[in-house]
Amino acid sequence: MKTGQWLMAGAIATILLAPGCKPKGAQSALSGDAASKVYVAPGQYDEFYNIVSGGFNGQISVVGLPSGRVLKIVPVFSVHPENGWGFSEESKPMLNTSHGFIPWDDLHHIAISTTNAEHDGRWAFANANNTPRIAKIDLTTFKTTEIIEIPNSGGNHSSPFITENTEYIVAGTRFSLPTGDNVDVPIATYKENFKGTISFISVDQEHGNMDIAFQLDAPPFNFDLARAGKKKSHGWFFFSTYNTEMAHTLLEVNASQKDKDFIMAVNWKKAEEYIKAGKGKKIKSPYVHNVWDEDTHTAISTVREDILSLDPRELKDIVYFIPCPKSPHGTDTDPTGEYIIGSGKLAAIIPVFSFTKMLKAIEDKNFEGNIDGMPVLNYEAVLHGEVLKPGLGPLHTEFDGKGNAYTSMFVSSEIVKWNIETLEVLDRVPTFYSVGHLMIPGGPTGKPHGKYMVAYNKITKDRYLPTGPELAHSAQLFDISGDKMQLLLDFPTIGEPHYAEAFPAALIKDKQVKFYKMEKNNHPRALKGINDARVERDGNKVHVYMTSIRSNFRPDNIEGVRVGDEVYFHVTNLEQDWDVPHGFAIKGANTAELLIMPGETATLKWVPDRVGIFPFYCTDFCSALHQEMQGYLRVSPKGSNNPITFSTGVAE
Amino acid sequence: MKTGQWLMAGAIATILLAPGCKPKGAQSALSGDAASKVYVAPGQYDEFYNIVSGGFNGQISVVGLPSGRVLKIVPVFSVHPENGWGFSEESKPMLNTSHGFIPWDDLHHIAISTTNAEHDGRWAFANANNTPRIAKIDLTTFKTTEIIEIPNSGGNHSSPFITENTEYIVAGTRFSLPTGDNVDVPIATYKENFKGTISFISVDQEHGNMDIAFQLDAPPFNFDLARAGKKKSHGWFFFSTYNTEMAHTLLEVNASQKDKDFIMAVNWKKAEEYIKAGKGKKIKSPYVHNVWDEDTHTAISTVREDILSLDPRELKDIVYFIPCPKSPHGTDTDPTGEYIIGSGKLAAIIPVFSFTKMLKAIEDKNFEGNIDGMPVLNYEAVLHGEVLKPGLGPLHTEFDGKGNAYTSMFVSSEIVKWNIETLEVLDRVPTFYSVGHLMIPGGPTGKPHGKYMVAYNKITKDRYLPTGPELAHSAQLFDISGDKMQLLLDFPTIGEPHYAEAFPAALIKDKQVKFYKMEKNNHPRALKGINDARVERDGNKVHVYMTSIRSNFRPDNIEGVRVGDEVYFHVTNLEQDWDVPHGFAIKGANTAELLIMPGETATLKWVPDRVGIFPFYCTDFCSALHQEMQGYLRVSPKGSNNPITFSTGVAE
Incomplete structure (x- = not known):
């Protein structure tokens, strides 16, 4: 040829x-x-x-x-x-x-x-x-x-x-x-x-x-x-x-x-x-x-x-x-x-x-x-x-x-x-x-x-x-x-x-995997249930162990954080069903949101640079009361002695 | 009622x-x-x-x-x-x-x-x-x-x-x-x-x-x-x-x-x-x-x-x-x-x-x-x-x-x-x-x-x-x-x-605007034509004035940059037609690409942290010779005396 x-x-x-x-x-x-x-x-x-x-x-x-x-x-x-x-x-x-x-x-x-x-x-x-x-x-x-x-x-x-x-x-x-x-x-x-x-x-x-x-x-x-x-x-x-x-x-x-x-x-x-x-x-x-x-x-x-x-x-x-x-x-x-x-x-x-x-x-x-x-x-x-x-x-x-x-x-x-x-x-x-x-x-x-x-x-x-x-x-x-x-x-x-x-x-x-099983969630900061929700200070680090499930975050009110703290929001999505992610975002943070699949734990780090009240909320429409899925973080001055406190609303 | x-x-x-x-x-x-x-x-x-x-x-x-x-x-x-x-x-x-x-x-x-x-x-x-x-x-x-x-x-x-x-x-x-x-x-x-x-x-x-x-x-x-x-x-x-x-x-x-x-x-x-x-x-x-x-x-x-x-x-x-x-x-x-x-x-x-x-x-x-x-x-x-x-x-x-x-x-x-x-x-x-x-x-x-x-x-x-x-x-x-x-x-x-x-x-x-007119490009670092392409050192800042037009960047070989310099690539897309963007990216930079519309100038900043040769290229397929639209940046040690030089390939 x-x-x-x-x-x-x-x-x-x-x-x-x-x-x-x-x-x-x-x-x-x-x-x-x-x-x-x-x-x-x-x-x-x-x-x-x-x-x-x-x-x-x-x-x-x-x-x-x-x-x-x-x-x-x-x-x-x-x-x-x-x-x-x-x-x-x-x-x-x-x-x-x-x-x-x-x-x-x-x-x-x-x-x-x-x-x-x-x-x-x-x-x-x-x-x-x-x-x-x-x-x-x-x-x-x-x-x-x-x-x-x-x-x-x-x-x-x-x-x-x-x-x-x-x-x-x-x-x-x-x-x-x-x-x-x-x-x-x-x-x-x-x-x-x-x-x-x-x-x-x-x-x-x-x-x-x-x-x-x-x-x-x-x-x-x-x-x-x-x-x-x-x-x-x-x-x-x-x-x-x-x-x-x-x-x-x-x-x-x-x-x-x-x-x-x-x-x-x-x-x-x-x-x-x-x-x-x-x-x-x-x-x-x-x-x-x-x-x-x-x-x-x-x-x-x-x-x-x-x-x-x-x-x-x-x-x-x-x-x-x-x-x-x-x-x-x-x-x-x-x-x-x-x-x-x-x-x-x-x-x-x-x-x-x-x-x-x-x-x-x-x-x-x-x-x-x-x-x-x-x-x-x-x-x-x-x-x-x-x-x-x-x-x-x-x-x-x-x-x-x-x-x-x-x-x-x-x-x-x-x-x-x-x-x-x-x-x-x-x-x-x-x-x-x-x-x-x-x-x-x-x-x-x-x-x-x-x-x-x-x-x-x-x-x-x-x-x-x-x-x-x-x-x-x-x-x-x-x-x-x-x-x-x-x-x-x-x-x-x-x-x-x-x-x-x-x-x-x-x-x-x-x-296809439809959701992650909670019993297999071995994230070191994962929570197994809503009663484990808490906030802990470790020096200038504050760890917020948070749950998300329709239609609330626990804790949803957090105080005692100070300017310059490293705040870690470890959010566990406790849902066990397909297509129920929750999102997490907080005002003014220099990062993106978390989008957390059911059974997963994800962490957002933020160093607040000013005193004030910072709202957070669920970013992924999850139920008729999604709009109510919110909370507040209070940031006090660097020298403040406010202790860490948090609430879940349940006892109030 | x-x-x-x-x-x-x-x-x-x-x-x-x-x-x-x-x-x-x-x-x-x-x-x-x-x-x-x-x-x-x-x-x-x-x-x-x-x-x-x-x-x-x-x-x-x-x-x-x-x-x-x-x-x-x-x-x-x-x-x-x-x-x-x-x-x-x-x-x-x-x-x-x-x-x-x-x-x-x-x-x-x-x-x-x-x-x-x-x-x-x-x-x-x-x-x-x-x-x-x-x-x-x-x-x-x-x-x-x-x-x-x-x-x-x-x-x-x-x-x-x-x-x-x-x-x-x-x-x-x-x-x-x-x-x-x-x-x-x-x-x-x-x-x-x-x-x-x-x-x-x-x-x-x-x-x-x-x-x-x-x-x-x-x-x-x-x-x-x-x-x-x-x-x-x-x-x-x-x-x-x-x-x-x-x-x-x-x-x-x-x-x-x-x-x-x-x-x-x-x-x-x-x-x-x-x-x-x-x-x-x-x-x-x-x-x-x-x-x-x-x-x-x-x-x-x-x-x-x-x-x-x-x-x-x-x-x-x-x-x-x-x-x-x-x-x-x-x-x-x-x-x-x-x-x-x-x-x-x-x-x-x-x-x-x-x-x-x-x-x-x-x-x-x-x-x-x-x-x-x-x-x-x-x-x-x-x-x-x-x-x-x-x-x-x-x-x-x-x-x-x-x-x-x-x-x-x-x-x-x-x-x-x-x-x-x-x-x-x-x-x-x-x-x-x-x-x-x-x-x-x-x-x-x-x-x-x-x-x-x-x-x-x-x-x-x-x-x-x-x-x-x-x-x-x-x-x-x-x-x-x-x-x-x-x-x-x-x-x-x-x-x-x-x-x-x-x-x-x-x-x-x-x-709809189909492209930006070059005569209206008043970006302070814009170039009006390929002959203006150049590289200038200003203290530890290096300004690369670059043109992109099918199918080359000018300059395409740059030497004399040192570790720790702030390098600014100011890239002007000289095209004057619809749907001919050019992209610009360089290996290892801690940033994204530039995608530059015709008639626009865009700037990517990068501080090289090591000695070496860093290729750059057009990221948006622009012509049959798009794959040839590339260049190299040489980064020398911090103390180097290498002067800024650049080439466009034309005289070689």
Whole structure:
């Protein structure tokens, strides 16, 4: 098969600056038909959970499909005043890093845990792009229960990617950095002093606990999206790379020079063997690991000191490079594990590589060069074939499980459907506008559910009623059950959606935790009943042990607190039913509220800075007498001798 | 007309604790019909903007109706990592209060500006419940442009309410407080030492700037929802009150003792006359006023020292009390201004008062008592009539402009439609579950658009796919164009919706600002073009004057910064097109990103605490070469002599 044109820089130069241009041939939805396909009647459930990254909001959102309704925003890397995430004493440590407490990050990609390359509905993993971290979200509580920092990394964009049995979560560096003892170096010494890394994070199969198993050294390329091999290619990983020019300034020009960059193929089973054989080198690299303790409902933050590093320049059978046109943004592996699709964002063809051919090329040493001694495989020898004229700017590919691939085309704003074997283009639909990722439920796994496809678009402009200069980002839902894709619905998204995954609701809907059992509440300040409510002074610390249950706080009048005291409100929600949270807030405090789930204890710290009476109240409407769920705290001067007193109203 | 039973405490005691009970007789939607009524085809616009309070998230959300899609979350009182609200140097002062910077509040109610008692689409106002404040949101940019603190207030729940030409925004106290010099008092001296206030905040008609015109002293009742009179009753205000028992502990019992509380009627035109006549008393009451300067796109925070106070115990023709069963939660005035509806959350009837009769009762001195010398009007003399057997727990009433009222019933979880003149109940529909507020577009104005009605519910439970213990709150859309209400759609909401308003899209959709003009950018650190990009040291401050335009930052490599320097990144987005924001973030910074709209300049401050190379990048996908929009900052040791240098890549 003939190699197509790689370079389209001239052709697309003008369009690059106008990503919102309206594609021609817009296919309109058949309105009535589409309406009934996306309508989920009151009281009915959506068919799929769609876990969507929030991009620059740092959170994930849970969307129902086909309705497009936002069922929940789960705070991950950013503080979330709404439920006190990053403000309560219990949750603050989750946002600790080696740089201290960080209130924000940029969350780009989702990986749902898999077993035998199929979604198993246990956990969702997500990346922090800016200050490199990986988070784990428990899919029975939709709560972030672990965040691990990744040392020796800048711009953790190339993550998280998952092996077929969730053995590892894998993360590559977008921005290379100088590491080790010599980090104060001129940026112009990039090629000599900067390096990339690929981190393999092991996942404990019982609790999901993460640990950095090892890091691979890598050239100072920018790593982009990646996929694990699966089934026949299980044991391998495939990373797209760009800026193989190794430019460090004006990358828009300097990193777009070469016609080919690479897909980096990693034999991680081999790397694992080297680690077991003691070939890993211990490198001092402090990083922080935060775990939500299920027993006390409190985050525990620990500092780790070292990682184990492998150098594939020395251990030569770990890493191979496959040439790939041009500035690859995504690499995807098909449901069989045989095909590896490269998507060069400046390319005008889509190369499809064969895993079988790759193994043969390695065996035959069919190399066309090397990078620091690591082999570059012969392009033609590894190629299954090229999808010709697919459109402009291919980014990502998902699969329907029926032999078809769907590729998002950023520059030409469309989705293209093609046959994986024959490489024939079967259908194309415009997107409004500038599609980034696309998603088919189960699409990256060995078992896609090829009913719907969602395009997550980068430009919104006129798609909804305008809301000033700042607009919601947008998604579009398509029916892909027939031969032709049918646009069903436009829906706005929360934050900036990048990657998303979806799975059938049946996988987890009956496994949801509805409330926490009081008998399992081992928070050290938890109260077991309303009669334990009390206030205790300990030096300049005042501990308010408070209960909340419809419709009162106990205690509800507190006196004897002084200016400058550290006041800790430890509030236990004694309810034992679904959907009865209580909130707690106090006037003038420089923090957020607490939103306390039934059976949970949460703590708000406040240092009053003035004399006065400060009302507090329940912030989450809980009953007809919610409005009466209030109390007062009296703060006296610093030198006051007022003793601690409190009342519950009961005896009065 | 006979006075109905006021007390239903016994009957409802058990239901109060089970607000999520499924109402019987659930009316199912006619699926196909409903689907087509709520479906907004891709590329089409919603019919109404729905401005919805976010409750304990502190923000508002903009929802399209009938689709129920969330078009935007507008940050108001809470930090919003997504777009740097409360993190950028420009926006931080917006969250200043007399208690310092506060990162969260609880936003309950919306008031859209009106002219001649009709929505005029200029501004939305919203309240901070916890630390009393009122915010103004500009409806051409959907940006919060002003926040004013309310002194002498606790629990600013009873706000914002608006007079018919937006002359005033009015706010009552939920929690009374001791004020003045003697604030360190026992809580048990509540009746003697605590007081309520009603604040009248004037609105400048050209720019919308707010100012506290005057405060009325009030008894230490808890004030709840209120409405201005309109048309014939223009010049008056009607506040619901509860806890007229003046209890300060265990209110769920102690504030539910009396069968009647009151609607407090305020003749604000008369109060205005007294202020003009110099009867206002200057009271020292520091409060903070924050204004978003449109010229520099920077918030300016100022401290005010005094307010003017009026005492209606002395100025006796300002305030009158109308008895109202039981623990009123809402008061509403119908589109004609003649009828005043009281909704007692523990009542089993709905009293409808007549403005004409009220004036006559005042004229006739038909009083049944007084409160501190302020007259209590005779209930029967003011009563138009009672809606009998409307359901349990009436909360709020809206109007369709066709002579009908719709009241939300919290305890019996339903909406009841009744005729304002005849008081006959015409229809009822169940809500799922426990409806709080309800909303009809234009419903509180003199010109309702009686096509849709939305119920904002407090309990969600099984309405959507479950998402662990914490669930989204929920809304339900009804078609009210016919005689019977028809349930069309359930949709989840952002935060906890309390009150909301809606208006036809045509009112503002063509007035939206799409981007800010560079020639009007008067930010003192703004750059007019890429050639102005530079870095300057000023002592230990380093100012990075940076441009962002597809697809690069200038400068993109910066050296000479030292540990402990205060680094200010002043980033100007030079784009001049709609929907091309750029983002800016740097690894390890203890802040959020900047999200910079076209034509805007925003500043991120960071004090690096370690030596190293710190990558930065654009966080908002802006073009095919967005991924290349990056740079590096080198931080050298504190004692280093490295001079400031920077590059843009252009000359290299």
